[in-house]
């Protein structure tokens with residue numbers, strides 16, 4: 001298995017990204033003139049957004065420092081970085097050729113619907129992400145109004161199944177339908193029914209997009225409470241920003257000046273890959289739960305640690321890689337590489353948690 005993973009370590013792609021790091025300054029001083037106050041208000045908005053994403057990094061780091069079941073092994077990180085530093089693996093977005101793309105607002109609508117439903121495939125052993133991406137693409141090719149906001153609010157479970165051409169109930173089907181309704185309703189109420197309007201209102205900031213999504217759509221508020229601390233993941237909101245960036249190749253709806261702010265997407269595949277690479281170490285109890293394919297409850301210490309330690313580990317990998325290679329490396333790029341390695345390894349055993357977030 002480890003050999004399988006290592007052999008897929010080197011993958012090439014032609015994608016590249018623009019990088020600009022935003023400063024996160026937040027200070028107040030009394031007695032400012034109106035103009036200065038206005039300026040400051042503007043700054044505060046940017047800072048509040050930046051803070052929301054910084055919270056994913058900071059809260060994950062807190063979990064990694066206080067963890068009981070999962071450890072981030074720095075020597076494991078060094079070994080992986082040593083192997084890949086000369087030629088950092090890059091995987092092209094949609095390397096599978098399964099996503100809808102027409103270079104316009106309908107693609108944005110498609111990706112938003114996709115990431116609304118992008119969670120928990122494993123309870124049906126024959127179902128995976130590809131079925132969702134392809135099924136939604138086919139649905140849109142057959143009927144380009146399938147994802148109009150009014151239609152999204154009306155889907156029933158059996159209709160969604162039919163749309164995806166899936167012969168039996170989907171995992172967490174009721175939740176999937178509820179989330180579609182929520183998205184349709186809020187898009188109609190606040191964004192003229194169009195996810196493209198939501199994206200346009202973010203001024204090319206992925207961080208702002210994630211903030212706006214979590215503010216408007218409760219189903220995207222991916223967080224947990226761990227040892228009394230609130231921990232943020234925002235997996236589906238972040239992956240939507242990354243999908244836009246990947247699909248539109250950093251242009252148009254996919255142009256973000258702060259794509260480097262996005263963290264990896266804490267799902268159930270990447271933690272398993274990191275463990276196989278020796279970057280994450282599990283306690284013997286946790287390892288045997290995963291090996292036995294037993295379920296891990298949502299919000300348990302084990303689940304939060306698996307996700308948060310993955311975010312922390314990928315951040316550390318990225319930092320070390322950037323230093324060693326002299327190039328800026330993005331977490332989204334490392335994520336896609338690690339994920340693609342994982343899904344090409346059918347024997348990979350991952351943790352199983354019933355969750356609407358990933």
Ligand SMILES: Nc1nc2c(c(CN[C@H]3C=C[C@H](O)[C@@H]3O)cn2[C@@H]2O[C@H](COP(=O)(O)O)[C@@H](O)[C@H]2O)c(=O)[nH]1
Pocket residue numbers: 092093094095096118119120121122127128129130243246264265266267268269270335336339343358
């Ligand atoms: N970290 C991370 N997790 C990702 C993805 C993607 C798909 N990204 C697309 C974007 C461009 C590419 O070309 C990909 O097609 C899905 N997932 C998660 O995996 C799990 C599904 O696994 P399985 O049941 O085996 O299909 C589930 O939690 C799902 O949410 C990713 O990129 N990164």
